[in-house]
Amino acid sequence: MKMSSKARYGLYVAVELAKNYSKNECLNVSTLSQATGVTEKYLEQIIALMKKADIVSATRGASGGYKLSVCPDELTVGQVLRAVEDNLEIVDCLHSDCAQRSKCVARNLWNKLYENINSYLDTITLTQLSEDNL
Amino acid sequence: MKMSSKARYGLYVAVELAKNYSKNECLNVSTLSQATGVTEKYLEQIIALMKKADIVSATRGASGGYKLSVCPDELTVGQVLRAVEDNLEIVDCLHSDCAQRSKCVARNLWNKLYENINSYLDTITLTQLSEDNL
DNA sequence: TTTAATTCCTACCAATTTACTATGATTAGT
DNA sequence: ACTAATCATAGTAAATTGGTAGGAATTAAA
Numbered sequence: 001m002k003m004s005s006k007a008r009y010g011l012y013v014a015v016e017l018a019k020n021y022s023k024n025e026c027l028n029v030s031t032l033s034q035a036t037g038v039t040e041k042y043l044e045q046i047i048a049l050m051k052k053a054d055i056v057s058a059t060r061g062a063s064g065g066y067k068l069s070v071c072p073d074e075l076t077v078g079q080v081l082r083a084v085e086d087n088l089e090i091v092d093c094l095h096s097d098c099a100q101r102s103k104c105v106a107r108n109l110w111n112k113l114y115e116n117i118n119s120y121l122d123t124i125t126l127t128q129l130s131e132d133n134l
Numbered sequence: 135m136k137m138s139s140k141a142r143y144g145l146y147v148a149v150e151l152a153k154n155y156s157k158n159e160c161l162n163v164s165t166l167s168q169a170t171g172v173t174e175k176y177l178e179q180i181i182a183l184m185k186k187a188d189i190v191s192a193t194r195g196a197s198g199g200y201k202l203s204v205c206p207d208e209l210t211v212g213q214v215l216r217a218v219e220d221n222l223e224i225v226d227c228l229h230s231d232c233a234q235r236s237k238c239v240a241r242n243l244w245n246k247l248y249e250n251i252n253s254y255l256d257t258i259t260l261t262q263l264s265e266d267n268l
Numbered sequence: 269t270t271t272a273a274t275t276c277c278t279a280c281c282a283a284t285t286t287a288c289t290a291t292g293a294t295t296a297g298t
Numbered sequence: 299a300c301t302a303a304t305c306a307t308a309g310t311a312a313a314t315t316g317g318t319a320g321g322a323a324t325t326a327a328a
Contacts, residue, residue, distance in 0.1 A: 029275080030273095039318080044277095047275095058274095059275085059325090060274065062272065089136070105146070105264060109268060117250070120250045124243065129239060132239060138285095173289080175288075176288055179288090182304095199304085
């Protein structure tokens with residue numbers, strides 16, 4: 001039960017973009033790579049996931065880059081992690097139609113744990129995180 | 135961020151042992167394998183982890199087997215999962231001395247999330263789980 | 269209009285981890 | 299002695315992780 005590197009790096013990127021949010025200008029992967037210490041090519045893939053989840057927007061071409069498409073006061077850590085970490089699903093058997101579904105003693109537990117984790121992570125905004133104000 | 139099969143199977147075993155607890159007799163791997171649908175040899179390894187954590191005890195030799203060494207009213211899901219799931223650590227960087235420790239924006243977050251998960255899982259006893267009384 | 273800077277797309281890959289299987293030693297009840 | 303059981307440890311195929319790589323598409327600037 002480990003967070004992937006994508007989850008960790010995705011948060012780093014989100015924090016960088018959050019710090020830059022008020023300037024209303026883009027940050028490119030090269031800059032983000034330097035800030036986070038993660039290779040550009042790997043970051044591209046991670047940011048692609050965040051784009052797909054509509055929490056970052058991109059400007060293509062020269063002098064392009066990325067910025068948050070949501071105000072960091074309203075963007076939660078949960079939203080970021082769900083974007084990059086395969087929905088944060090704790091077990092596969094919740095959404096797949098597991099054969100033992102009806103009689104599984106743990107199913108309910110996984111569900112509640114999942115809710116618990118998400119509701120905690122959704123209380124923390126990117127602003128709070130970047131100010132280490134948890 | 136997925137629970138391993140060991141975590142799932144470990145819970146199944148714990149539930150079986152909990153249901154058998156009042157009888158004060160052992161269950162052997164063969165029986166547990168039938169009850170859970172997991173191979174005997176794999177279960178042996180999982181149960182070994184629970185033994186090491188002192189939540190199950192074994193009797194060797196003929197007519198031996200396993201039983202809970204803690205009353206299922208007092209044994210929590212958290213204890214079981216931590217026994218089989220490498221302490222449930224959410225990220226490695228918490229206990230390892232990560233180079234960026236002092237300046238890592240996420241460190242505090244992982245810590246709190248870890249506490250959150252554990253404190254939830256420690257509110258649920260094996261008795262509750264086996265009666266689906268969450 | 270060319271060039272350079274950038275994102276986007278997708279294929280590939282090595283190393284690690286997972287989820288077992290396999291073999292046999294050890295222990296103890298009958 | 300025999301048999302039923304746990305204990306210890308090694309091996310292994312498949313999946314996942316954590317990237318690398320190459321180049322196409324887009325756009326601002328020269």
